[in-house]
Every structure is written in C-alpha cells, then in structure tokens.
Amino acid sequence: MSIAFSKYHGLGNDFILIDNRHQSAPVLSPEQAIQLCDRNFGIGADGVIFVLPTQADADYSMRIFNSDGSEPEMCGNGIRCLAKFIGSLETLAGKPPALPHRYRIHTLAGQIVPELQTDGQVTVDMGEPRLLAGEIPTTLAAADAKVVNQPLTVDEQTWQVTCVSMGNPHCIAFVGDVAAVPLAAIGPQFEHHAVFPQRINTEFIQVVRPDYLKMRVWERGAGPTLACGTGACASLVAAVLNGKCDRAATVELPGGPLQIDWSAADNHVYMTGPAEVVFSGATAS
Numbered sequence: 592m593s594i595a596f597s598k599y600h601g602l603g604n605d606f607i608l609i610d611n612r613h614q615s616a617p618v619l620s621p622e623q624a625i626q627l628c629d630r631n632f633g634i635g636a637d638g639v640i641f642v643l644p645t646q647a648d649a650d651y652s653m654r655i656f657n658s659d660g661s662e663p664e665m666c667g668n669g670i671r672c673l674a675k676f677i678g679s680l681e682t683l684a685g686k687p688p689a690l691p692h693r694y695r696i697h698t699l700a701g702q703i704v705p706e707l708q709t710d711g712q713v714t715v716d717m718g719e720p721r722l723l724a725g726e727i728p729t730t731l732a733a734a735d736a737k738v739v740n741q742p743l744t745v746d747e748q749t750w751q752v753t754c755v756s757m758g759n760p761h762c763i764a765f766v767g768d769v770a771a772v773p774l775a776a777i778g779p780q781f782e783h784h785a786v787f788p789q790r791i792n793t794e795f796i797q798v799v800r801p802d803y804l805k806m807r808v809w810e811r812g813a814g815p816t817l818a819c820g821t822g823a824c825a826s827l828v829a830a831v832l833n834g835k836c837d838r839a840a841t842v843e844l845p846g847g848p849l850q851i852d853w854s855a856a857d858n859h860v861y862m863t864g865p866a867e868v869v870f871s872g873a874t875a876s
Contacts, residue, residue, distance in 0.1 A: 667820015
C-alpha cells in the first residue's frame with residue numbers, strides 16, 4: 592500500500608509528514624520509519640511526523656518517530672513543519688487558514704500551540720521550561736533540585752552542564768568555540784550517559800553576545816542535526832539561568848537562526864522560525 596507524504600524542513604532539520612487523520616495510530620511502524628528516513632535507500636529525513644485526529648481540547652495530535660525508530664515527546668522544528676503541513680491540508684480541502692492562525696496540537700509533551708504568521712514564519716508557544724532534575728529526568732541532582740552549572744564527566748573530561756526539559760530532555764554545555772567540539776565522538780556518550788535514564792539531547796553553546804548564541808546539537812535518536820527547536824529553547828533558558836544572555840536572543844544553528852524569547856510575563860518560551868516544503872510524493876507499495 593502506497594502512502595502519500597510531504598517532506599518539509601525547518602532550518603535543514605527535515606521530516607516526512609503524513610496525513611494520518613483517518614485513524615488514531617500511526618500508519619507506519621517504527622521499523623518502516625527507519626527505512627523511509629534512510630538517506631541512501633529511502634526518502635531521507637531526521638524523522639517521520641504523523642498528523643493524527645484531535646485529542647482532548649486540541650485541534651490535531653502529533654506523533655513522531657526519529658530516524659532510529661525511537662519516539663520523542665515533541666520536536667520544535669517538527670511542529671513548525673507540522674503547522675505548515677496542516678495549513679496546506681486545510682487549503683486543499685477548500686478551507687485555507689486566515690493568517691495569522693493558531694493550532695492547538697496535542698503531543699506527548701502536552702499541548703503545544705504553533706501560529707502561522709503572515710510572513711511565512713511560524714511562532715510556537717513552547718510552554719514553560721521544566722527545570723527540576725526529576726522532570727528532565729536526570730540523577731545529577733535530587734529530584735526536586737535544579738541542575739545548573741553542575742559537573743559531568745564525559746570522555747575523561749569534566750563539563751559544566753545545565754539541564755532543561757522542554758517536554759523532552761536537554762543537557763547544555765557552554766564552550767568557547769562550538770566549531771571545535773568533537774560532536775560525533777562525544778555526542779553519543781552524552782546521549783547514553785548513565786545519569787540520563789531516558790537518554791538526552793545535548794547542546795553546545797557559544798555565547799557571542801547577550802542577544803546572540805551559537806549552537807551545535809546532538810539529538811537523541813537522530814545524532815547531529817542542522818537544527819533543534821526544543822534545544823534552542825532549552826539553551827536560551829540555560830544561558831539565562833547562568834547569567835550569560837538576555838531573555839530574548841537569536842540562536843544561530845548550523846541550518847540558520849531561530850528567535851527565542853523566554854517571557855517574564857507568563858514564563859513561557861516562544862520560538863519563531865521558518866518551515867519549508869521540499870517536495871511531495873507517495874511511498875512505493
């Protein structure tokens with residue numbers, strides 16, 4: 592059975608989007624997602640995202656399988672792509688959304704609200720960051736304590752790390768030069784470190800100015816990617832907690848910039864960035 596899809600990317604973090612609104616379970620298995628994400632023998636992507644029927648008071652639901660078949664709670668770049676994809680589906684159905692337009696999306700990290708903007712960008716209300724060790728989760732501190740500037744030994748080197756959950760877990764380390772980080776060597780060691788029982792996304796951050804950060808990321812289940820939206824949000828929060836940057840800043844990723852704002856008014860983190868369609872097609876039957 593062939594399955595229609597569209598491929599999108601958010602700053603080079605790319606996804607296969609599938610209209611799955613006719614049933615509540617994904618039409619593909621994690622093993623099939625792995626095959627589609629293969630860049631030599633499949634479509635090629637960092638993950639497969641399914642648009643599912645509504646749950647609770649949401650407009651739609653989202654599920655995602657990483658390129659290794661694992662299932663993350665949420666994906667920041669992915670949900671921007673999802674919002675654009677939903678807009679295209681509604682347009683094809685003769686009901687184009689009037690911009691700006693917000694969608695309430697049910698995810699495994701709770702309800703997330705992306706908003707399509709008139710300039711083509713997507714702003715996402717990512718909710719409140721979770722800062723307690725038990726919420727990450729990590730054993731670097733007591734469950735009811737924050738993990739801010741704590742030592743962690745990886746590959747016989749001690750790193751000072753800060754941990755933040757944006758519905759999925761992140762470990763942030765500040766470095767003098769992100770280009771010099773041996774990401775392929777140490778990324779897997781962070782991801783699978785014993786202090787992170789559900790594995791971890793790891794961001795290495797260079798503070799250029801209080802309003803400008805550079806970032807490289809090793810994503811749990813996907814490896815090095817060109818961008819990570821939840822990681823950019825977690826990194827700004829970590830930088831603020833360490834007194835290194837403003838509450839609003841540009842986070843420069845290998846694939847391009849995201850605008851991140853940790854609002855003092857409601858404690859929510861807001862992410863603004865692009866999402867672009869690449870092509871559409873159908874899988875082989």
